[in-house]
Amino acid sequence: xxxxxxxxxxxxxxxxxxxxxxxxxxxxxxxxxxxxxxxxxxxxxxxxxxxxxxxxxxxxxxxxxxxxxxxxxxxxxxxxxxxxxxxxxxxxxxxxxxxxxxxxxxxxxxxxxxxxxxxxxxxxxxxxxxxxxxxxxxxxxxxxxxxxxxxxxxxxxxxxxxxxxxxxxxxxxxxxxxxxxxxxxxxxxxxxxxxxxxxxxxxxxxxxxxxxxxxxxxxxxxxxxxxxxxxxxxxxxxxxxxxxxxxxxxxxxxxxxxxxxxxxxxxxxxxxxxxxxxxxxxxxxxxxxxxxxxxxxxxxxxxxxxxxxxxxxxxxxxxxxxxxxxxxxxxxxxxxxxxxxxxxxxxxxxxxxxxxxxxxxxxxxxxxxxxxxxxxxxxxxxxxxxxx
Amino acid sequence: xxxxxxxxxxxxxxxxxxxxxxxxxxxxxxxxxxxxxxxxxxxxxxxxxxxxxxxxxxxxxxxxxxxxxxxxxxxxxxxxxxxxxxxxxxxxxxxxxxxxxxxxxxxxxxxxxxxxxxxxxxxxxxxxxxxxxxx
Ligand SMILES: [Zn+2]
Numbered sequence: 001x002x003x004x005x006x007x008x009x010x011x012x013x014x015x016x017x018x019x020x021x022x023x024x025x026x027x028x029x030x031x032x033x034x035x036x037x038x039x040x041x042x043x044x045x046x047x048x049x050x051x052x053x054x055x056x057x058x059x060x061x062x063x064x065x066x067x068x069x070x071x072x073x074x075x076x077x078x079x080x081x082x083x084x085x086x087x088x089x090x091x092x093x094x095x096x097x098x099x100x101x102x103x104x105x106x107x108x109x110x111x112x113x114x115x116x117x118x119x120x121x122x123x124x125x126x127x128x129x130x131x132x133x134x135x136x137x138x139x140x141x142x143x144x145x146x147x148x149x150x151x152x153x154x155x156x157x158x159x160x161x162x163x164x165x166x167x168x169x170x171x172x173x174x175x176x177x178x179x180x181x182x183x184x185x186x187x188x189x190x191x192x193x194x195x196x197x198x199x200x201x202x203x204x205x206x207x208x209x210x211x212x213x214x215x216x217x218x219x220x221x222x223x224x225x226x227x228x229x230x231x232x233x234x235x236x237x238x239x240x241x242x243x244x245x246x247x248x249x250x251x252x253x254x255x256x257x258x259x260x261x262x263x264x265x266x267x268x269x270x271x272x273x274x275x276x277x278x279x280x281x282x283x284x285x286x287x288x289x290x291x292x293x294x295x296x297x298x299x300x301x302x303x304x305x306x307x308x309x310x311x312x313x314x315x316x317x318x319x320x321x322x323x324x325x326x327x328x329x330x331x332x333x334x335x336x337x338x339x340x341x342x343x344x345x346x347x348x349x350x351x352x353x354x355x356x357x358x359x360x361x362x363x364x365x366x367x368x369x370x371x372x373x374x375x376x377x378x379x380x381x382x383x384x385x386x387x388x
Numbered sequence: 389x390x391x392x393x394x395x396x397x398x399x400x401x402x403x404x405x406x407x408x409x410x411x412x413x414x415x416x417x418x419x420x421x422x423x424x425x426x427x428x429x430x431x432x433x434x435x436x437x438x439x440x441x442x443x444x445x446x447x448x449x450x451x452x453x454x455x456x457x458x459x460x461x462x463x464x465x466x467x468x469x470x471x472x473x474x475x476x477x478x479x480x481x482x483x484x485x486x487x488x489x490x491x492x493x494x495x496x497x498x499x500x501x502x503x504x505x506x507x508x509x510x511x512x513x514x515x516x517x518x519x520x521x522x523x
Contacts, residue, residue: 123457130456137419140503141480141515142452142459147467148479150450158448158492202450202467251469251477256448 005228005235008037008221014335017215022116029217037221045106050093050113051339086132090342091372091381113343114217132375134249149289150202162309168192178329180359185335209290214335218343240384242268259377262299273384277301284345286373342372402515405440442498444472
């Protein structure tokens with residue numbers, strides 16, 4: 001297997017982009033990444049697109065070919081592949097693209113992630129999200145995606161004595177970071193009381209414990225390490241890539257407070273990179289709900305099981321803390337256009353490792369991690385990125 | 389949510405809480421599976437039908453305020469993960485109790501109730517929900 005580098009990044013603003021179509025945002029991000037890499041369209045060997053549910057959000061399937069077409073990549077008839085793993089679609093597209101370059105099949109590969117969610121109503125979105133769960137044994141009985149995360153939250157509070165006040169540290173931090181990110185959906189800081197007093201979605205989860213519905217796209221360009229320096233002075237190496245699965249239904253898991261898929265994916269990625277979790281300086285974790293970021297801190301190994309809420313509320317995950325988490329604002333405040341999220345996480349880490357993160361820059365960041373989850377944890381994908 | 393055949397296919401398990409027990413290791417699974425995820429090959433032909441007692445206790449719960457359109461009429465409703473006496477966990481609603489009276493560890497039993505109606509056809513779906521057991 002060859003070493004692989006990210007040589008270009010691009011993203012759109014995240015939010016309710018009512019005047020932009022899926023193809024338009026997909027192309028905007030893709031072109032930005034191609035320009036950043038300084039490659040010509042003719043050099044692109046393949047395109048991968050992470051997208052969860054264009055068929056239901058905009059009644060359009062076959063979106064990889066569509067985006068290749070409108071990005072002007074069809075002249076050479078390059079392969080264009082759509083990748084789906086619910087919330088982890090973006091990271092899975094990145095991993096598939098990474099494997100295709102590492103294997104030697106392709107040299108220059110563009111990987112995009114895009115989702116256009118806000119063309120349908122909130123109730124439809126609730127139903128589409130639920131398709132990532134077990135329809136036959138969860139949704140049919142009235143379970144929604146937030147309700148399953150709510151049950152994890154309540155059980156976590158019961159087992160470890162954590163409080164909602166401690167949990168507020170996650171969205172409060174992520175909003176504070178997003179305020180420094182021009183591409184974020186919500187660029188305003190919030191107070192703990194805002195989280196505590198918000199309308200309930202499924203108690204103990206309120207509105208501010210849930211990532212928003214968003215439109216947006218992000219893209220990266222990959223090249224084998226041996227030619228990466230030809231294109232950029234600041235290639236970022238994909239040092240580790242791990243993917244794992246677990247049962248689709250939450251109630252089938254060994255422990256509903258451990259995402260085993262995250263444990264296995266993180267272990268594999270760190271081992272491949274030859275790194276210890278303590279080496280990671282900046283991480284984008286899958287905070288689709290507040291409890292998700294807490295569990296991810298524990299399952300990746302930043303802190304022991306049961307201590308995540310305390311760790312977070314003591315400021316250890318802020319910029320300047322022990323491990324800077326979700327400097328982009330995370331899914332909560334940067335926004336969560338589902339298929340784009342896994343790619344946007346990589347874009348943020350690349351910005352950090354290049355020293356281009358502006359006001360939210362983590363001093364001296366050289367090693368970063370991304371963590372993307374599908375459903376309630378049936379798929380998890382972890383990447384380790386390093387300054388080359 | 390889903391086609392009528394898809395729903396009816398699962399009826400024995402939804403009506404009678406029928407799971408399976410692996411005769412090789414003794415583990416119980418619900419819904420039924422053909423192969424034990426622990427014993428793999430050793431379990432082939434040894435997965436025996438097992439009707440759950442319907443008794444269990446609340447493992448976790450939530451009050452659902454933002455529901456799927458097909459559950460709009462019920463909301464807010466209590467959703468729970470119930471740990472059955474046989475050791476497996478099941479997700480469904482808790483009824484006949486006020487939300488503030490539900491707690492982790494509360495003893496519950498399964499009852500047959502209407503789960504919902506099928507889109508425009510109006511065909512009713514039935515399945516298990518849970519209610520508190522008088523202690
Ligand atoms: Zn067995």
